[in-house]
Amino acid sequence: xxxxxxxxxxxxxxxxxxxxxxxxxxxxxxxxxxxxxxxxxxxxxxxxxxxxxxxxxxxxxxxxxxxxxxxxxxxxxxxxxxxxxxxxxxxxxxxxxxxxxxxxxxxxxxxxxxxxxxxxxxxxxxxxxxxxxxxxxxxxxxxxxxxxxxxxxxxxxxxxxxxxxxxxxxxxxxxxxxxxxxxxxxxxxxxxxxxxxxxxxxxxxxxxxxxxxxxxxxxxxxxxxxxxxxxxxxxxxxxxxxxxxxxxxxxxxxxxxxxxxxxxxxxxxxxxxxxxxxxxxxxxxxxxxxxxxxxxxxxxxxxxxxxxxxxxxxxxxxxxxxxxxxxxxxxxxxxxxxxxxxxxxxxxxxxxxxxxxxxxxxxxxxxxxxxxxxxxxxxxxxxxxxxxxxxxxxxxxxxxxxxxxxx
Amino acid sequence: xxxxxxxxxxxxxxxxxxxxxxxxxxxxxxxxxxxxxxxxxxxxxxxxxxxxxxxxxxxxxxxxxxxxxxxxxxxxxxxxxxxxxxxxxxxxxxxxxxxxxxxxxxxxxxxxxxxxxxxxxxxxxxxxxxxxxxxxxxxxxxxxxxxxxxxxxxxxxxxxxxxxxxxxxxxxxxxxxxxxxxxxxxxxxxxxxxxxxxxxxxxxxxxxxxxxxxxxxxxxxxxxxxxxxxxxxxxxxxxxxxxxxxxxxxxxxxxxxxxxxxxxxxxxxxxxxxxxxxxxxxxxxxxxxxxxxxxxxxxxxxxxxxxxxxxxxxxxxxxxxxxxxxxxxxxxxxxxxxxxxxxxxxxxxxxxxxxxxxxxxxxxxxxxxxxxxxxxxxxxxxxxxxxxxxxxxxxxxxxxxxxxxxxxxxxxxxxxxxxxxxxxxxxxxxxxxxxxxxx
Numbered sequence: 001x002x003x004x005x006x007x008x009x010x011x012x013x014x015x016x017x018x019x020x021x022x023x024x025x026x027x028x029x030x031x032x033x034x035x036x037x038x039x040x041x042x043x044x045x046x047x048x049x050x051x052x053x054x055x056x057x058x059x060x061x062x063x064x065x066x067x068x069x070x071x072x073x074x075x076x077x078x079x080x081x082x083x084x085x086x087x088x089x090x091x092x093x094x095x096x097x098x099x100x101x102x103x104x105x106x107x108x109x110x111x112x113x114x115x116x117x118x119x120x121x122x123x124x125x126x127x128x129x130x131x132x133x134x135x136x137x138x139x140x141x142x143x144x145x146x147x148x149x150x151x152x153x154x155x156x157x158x159x160x161x162x163x164x165x166x167x168x169x170x171x172x173x174x175x176x177x178x179x180x181x182x183x184x185x186x187x188x189x190x191x192x193x194x195x196x197x198x199x200x201x202x203x204x205x206x207x208x209x210x211x212x213x214x215x216x217x218x219x220x221x222x223x224x225x226x227x228x229x230x231x232x233x234x235x236x237x238x239x240x241x242x243x244x245x246x247x248x249x250x251x252x253x254x255x256x257x258x259x260x261x262x263x264x265x266x267x268x269x270x271x272x273x274x275x276x277x278x279x280x281x282x283x284x285x286x287x288x289x290x291x292x293x294x295x296x297x298x299x300x301x302x303x304x305x306x307x308x309x310x311x312x313x314x315x316x317x318x319x320x321x322x323x324x325x326x327x328x329x330x331x332x333x334x335x336x337x338x339x340x341x342x343x344x345x346x347x348x349x350x351x352x353x354x355x356x357x358x359x360x361x362x363x364x365x366x367x368x369x370x371x372x373x374x375x376x377x378x379x380x381x382x383x384x385x386x387x388x389x390x391x392x393x394x395x396x397x398x399x400x401x402x403x404x405x406x407x
Numbered sequence: 408x409x410x411x412x413x414x415x416x417x418x419x420x421x422x423x424x425x426x427x428x429x430x431x432x433x434x435x436x437x438x439x440x441x442x443x444x445x446x447x448x449x450x451x452x453x454x455x456x457x458x459x460x461x462x463x464x465x466x467x468x469x470x471x472x473x474x475x476x477x478x479x480x481x482x483x484x485x486x487x488x489x490x491x492x493x494x495x496x497x498x499x500x501x502x503x504x505x506x507x508x509x510x511x512x513x514x515x516x517x518x519x520x521x522x523x524x525x526x527x528x529x530x531x532x533x534x535x536x537x538x539x540x541x542x543x544x545x546x547x548x549x550x551x552x553x554x555x556x557x558x559x560x561x562x563x564x565x566x567x568x569x570x571x572x573x574x575x576x577x578x579x580x581x582x583x584x585x586x587x588x589x590x591x592x593x594x595x596x597x598x599x600x601x602x603x604x605x606x607x608x609x610x611x612x613x614x615x616x617x618x619x620x621x622x623x624x625x626x627x628x629x630x631x632x633x634x635x636x637x638x639x640x641x642x643x644x645x646x647x648x649x650x651x652x653x654x655x656x657x658x659x660x661x662x663x664x665x666x667x668x669x670x671x672x673x674x675x676x677x678x679x680x681x682x683x684x685x686x687x688x689x690x691x692x693x694x695x696x697x698x699x700x701x702x703x704x705x706x707x708x709x710x711x712x713x714x715x716x717x718x719x720x721x722x723x724x725x726x727x728x729x730x731x732x733x734x735x736x737x738x739x740x741x742x743x744x745x746x747x748x749x750x751x752x753x754x755x756x757x758x759x760x761x762x763x764x765x766x767x768x769x770x771x772x773x774x775x776x777x778x779x780x781x782x783x784x785x786x787x788x789x790x791x792x793x794x795x796x797x798x799x800x801x802x803x804x805x806x807x808x809x810x811x812x813x814x815x816x817x818x819x820x821x822x823x824x825x826x827x828x829x830x831x832x833x834x835x836x837x838x839x840x841x842x843x844x845x846x
Contacts, residue, residue: 072427072428072429073429074428074429074430074431075431076431076433077834077836078834079818079822079833079834080433080833080834080836081433081436081481081833082833082836083430083431085428085429126839127838128787128836128838129787129788129838130787130838131787131788131789131838132787132788172788173838175789175799175811175842176842176845177841177842177843177844177845178844178845178846179844179845179846180844181841181844183841232845233844233845233846234845234846235505235507235508235845235846236845378431385785385788386785386787386788387785387786387787387788388787388788391431392431393429393430393431394429395427395429397427
């Protein structure tokens with residue numbers, strides 16, 4: 001008669017593609033200049049930054065780069081002197097571009113493969129928030145074929161189609177102890193796809209200023225058949241049926257950008273970008289399990305993101321014909337309102353600074369290196385849903401290197 | 408060679424990146440106006456770390472005073488020694504373990520009877536048999552004694568009647584005559600926690616109002632005053648806990664009248680009600696139909712319902728007629744609940760007013776556990792409530808707490824201490840502590 005009801009256990013996986021997951025690392029030349037590139041023309045990375053500008057590229061490009069990302073987050077639970085830190089794991093955002101067209105033609109074709117969203121966060125299985133999240137490995141790889149057309153000497157347009165291949169691997173502890181007192185484990189692992197597009201226009205004004213305007217569409221990514229793996233004490237396994245699948249849909253938001261390029265003298269380029277990211281599409285995160293039990297219900301967690309803005313600026317100084325020095329920085333507002341901050345990417349307003357060096361190794365070959373430091377403002381939060389309460393502080397260090405061949 | 412050197416620099420640079428750690432600056436832990444050099448805890452089973460219907464090593468190691476003491480280390484707290492059972496007798500008094508579930512989802516609990524610390528049985532004339540446990544010799548900071556009431560603290564023969572107390576005393580039952588109050592105050596201390604008083608109401612309630620009596624309100628108040636005067640005689644500071652509403656524990660809320668009646672009606676739809684022997688007033692009891700306001704205890708053997716009972720009116724089913732009501736010991740009926748609540752409320756007034764007069768911190772366990780019963784509690788992503796087993800806070804006996812429950816209570820005590828004395832004892836990490844163990 002002592003009826004046991006385990007349904008109090010609401011297992012709510014957290015998964016928020018927040019600003020923290022927007023990986024602004026799409027080209028070493030551009031990173032060096034504060035990740036500007038909408039309103040200026042540097043290399044094949046324009047396929048990402050402004051498909052409208054590609055037709056204006058004086059040469060054809062094949063290039064690739066990688067930006068190992070060190071994400072270092074610290075959590076101080078409220079009322080304690082504990083410092084919980086993420087493990088040293090290195091995410092590897094990369095980019096690959098090709099832009100080609102006949103010499104002196106009015107059109108160019110482009111192809112881009114890049115990682116605009118992703119995250120690798122590992123808090124371990126002993127920290128305060130282990131029942132919220134232990135680790136998350138999230139990747140989104142965009143494939144983008146593009147065409148760009150020069151309408152006149154001063155204006156070109158372009159657009160591309162985006163196919164996204166996304167994957168997620170999330171682990172969290174389940175607060176059900178086995179006979180030796182160890183908690184259970186949940187792992188949600190799967191991959192899915194989404195589609196989108198982007199377009200841009202690039203203008204050279206008579207005043208010598210260049211202007212770019214782009215729109216990158218929302219890419220709604222669905223994971224239809226992820227594996228939901230639950231390790232719980234044997235007597236409760238029937239409440240967490242195995243094997244089990246989950247499905248989930250996440251809208252990767254649209255981004256609107258305007259960028260400007262200024263050329264005060266032949267050695268200098270100054271660039272300015274403004275982005276508005278439409279995070280407000282992200283209202284709810286739902287996980288739908290194929291097999292439900294009273295203990296394992298579908299979850300619907302409020303996210304209620306707001307639109308975010310980022311401001312970026314940068315400069316390039318051509319010290320020699322074969323050597324360019326770059327620097328830049330920016331500010332990005334957070335999309336995550338108070339009460340919704342979660343540990344997989346503890347988001348906050350952020351500032352960042354960048355440095356870059358470009359070296360032309362041979363007539364057709366550029367070597368570019370970049371370094372970015374991001375600082376997320378310290379943020380003290382109590383999450384509405386998990387009541388996890390404490391202060392997050394995050395720094396990100398991103399070195400990067402790329403090679404570009406052009407002809 | 409040159410490129411090799413460059414690589415070295417790059418690798419060294421990357422390693423340096425790996426070394427820079429963000430750090431949230433926290434205020435240095437501070438003891439405030441309290442002195443935690445020698446902290447002692449007094450109280451009953453909850454203080455001793457009793458869980459799953461027994462006192463055993465794992466429960467002792469997760470007692471709330473031991474958790475508080477661990478957190479006090481950073482603000483000048485000294486060593487905290489508990490009267491632990493030895494590793495070879497780790498199961499102490501024995502306890503219940505969850506060994507599975509019946510097909511209907513009800514849990515199966517099995518007593519653990521190996522590696523006990525039982526030393527013998529001492530018959531006490533006029534009282535009964537007292538189970539004696541292996542003696543503990545050594546320092547004691549945690550004076551929690553399962554079963555003790557505030558009523559017993561100045562009762563000299565108590566060291567012969569309670570095996571858990573006898574175990575801490577140098578002498579053997581039945582020759583002891585040290586009162587609990589003298590025992591705990593024999594050595595100097597600088598800070599104390601006191602959570603005595605639960606059993607003065609709970610003893611009556613868990614026996615369905617049949618096997619024990621409520622400590623009279625004026626006696627409670629007199630003894631509590633005496634206790635606190637003695638504990639603060641040398642200006643010691645401390646924290647006290649109020650007494651939880653007995654109806655906030657799963658012991659009284661798991662086997663409900665509705666659930667039992669529903670099960671009976673499934674087998675026999677003509678049954679209209681369960682009958683209990685209920686308190687009318689004073690010491691007068693009369694049978695009546697049970698309502699949802701009558702609380703059946705967790706350990707009621709539901710199989711008794713409907714069993715034939717021979718009466719002067721013929722053979723009648725147990726619990727289903729006014730002639731064969733459920734025994735009083737299994738039910739805390741509505742009037743008994745009200746009576747208990749009025750005593751608990753009076754006890755708590757006493758506790759709060761004496762604590763206020765002496766400038767002590769108060770953990771209001773009554774309000775805290777009632778809030779959990781009404782609204783649940785979410786801690787670090789874990790949903791908790793007052794439910795039996797699934798709730799995560801209460802252990803298998805339905806009254807005492809799991810390690811997770813004790814950690815939550817320890818944090819509430821710490822918050823009360825910090826608020827009163829301006830200290831900053833860091834809170835414990837509740838996520839490190841488990842709920843009920845499942846097979």
